[in-house]
Amino acid sequence: xxxxxxxxxxxxxxxxxxxxxxxxxxxxxxYMYWYRQDPGHGLRLIHYSYGVKDxxxxxxxDGYSVSRSKTEDFLLTLESATSSQTSVxxxxxxxxxxxxYTFGSGxxxxxx
Amino acid sequence: xxxxxxxSGPLSVPExxxxxxxxxxxxxxxxxxxxxxxxxxxxxxxxMSIYSNGDKEDGRFTAQLNKASQYVSLLIRDSQxxxxxxxxxxxxxxxxxxxxxxxxxxxxxxxP
Numbered sequence: 001x002x003x004x005x006x007x008x009x010x011x012x013x014x015x016x017x018x019x020x021x022x023x024x025x026x027x028x029x030x031y032m033y034w035y036r037q038d039p040g041h042g043l044r045l046i047h048y049s050y051g052v053k054d055x056x057x058x059x060x061x062d063g064y065s066v067s068r069s070k071t072e073d074f075l076l077t078l079e080s081a082t083s084s085q086t087s088v089x090x091x092x093x094x095x096x097x098x099x100x101y102t103f104g105s106g107x108x109x110x111x112x
Numbered sequence: 113x114x115x116x117x118x119x120s121g122p123l124s125v126p127e128x129x130x131x132x133x134x135x136x137x138x139x140x141x142x143x144x145x146x147x148x149x150x151x152x153x154x155x156x157x158x159x160m161s162i163y164s165n166g167d168k169e170d171g172r173f174t175a176q177l178n179k180a181s182q183y184v185s186l187l188i189r190d191s192q193x194x195x196x197x198x199x200x201x202x203x204x205x206x207x208x209x210x211x212x213x214x215x216x217x218x219x220x221x222x223x224p
Binding site: 033036041042043045048058060090099101102105 | 121143146148154155156157158180200202211212214215217
C-alpha cells in the first residue's frame with residue numbers, strides 16, 4: 001500500500017459515545033481527507049486538512065470534529081455517535097501537485 | 113443538481129467486449145478528472161486521471177474528456193472478469209488540493 005493506514009478497521013459502538021478514528025500516513029503529504037461512503041450517496045467529504053493544525057469542513061461535517069497535530073496523523077472524532085453515522089469511513093491523502101487521492105483501507109463503523 | 117452524475121448501472125458486458133462508463137459534471141471550471149475502481153468491500157483505487165480535452169490511454173483503459181459538454185468517460189477494452197467492480201468518477205473543481213466531488217459509481221459486471 002501507499003503508506004496510509006486507518007485504525008480501527010471495524011468498530012461497533014453505542015449511541016451517544018464518542019469515537020475517534022485514526023489515519024496515519026508515511027508519505028509526508030500536506031493534504032489529508034476524511035470521507036464517508038453510504039449506499040446511494042457515494043463518497044462525501046467530512047473534513048479535510050491542508051497542513052498541521054489547518055483543517056476545514058466538508059459537506060457533511062455536522063457531528064464530526066478533526067485534529068491534525070502532526071503531518072502524519074489525522075484524527076476524526078464523532079463527538080456523540082448516532083445511528084446515522086453508521087457508515088464506512090475512508091481517509092485519503094494527496095500530494096501537493098497533481099494526481100488523485102490515495103485511500104486508506106477504510107473503517108466500518110456501526111452505531112447501535 | 114448533483115455535482116457529478118453517473119449511471120448507477122448495473123452494466124453488464126461479455127468478456128472481451130468494450131465497457132463504456134460515463135460521467136457528467138456541473139462545475140464548468142473543473143480542471144481535473146479521475147476514475148477510480150472499487151471492488152466490493154475494498155477502498156477506491158485510482159486508475160486514470162485526465163486534465164485536457166481529448167483521449168488519454170493507459171493499457172486497456174481510455175479516458176475521454178469533453179469540457180464543453182462537461183462529460184468524461186472511461187472505456188475498458190478487452191474487458192475481463194477481474195474488471196467487475198464499481199467505477200467512481202471524481203472531479204476536482206479547482207485543482208488546488210481541495211475536495212473532490214464523487215459520483216455514486218457505476219457497477220460493472222464482466223460475464224465470462
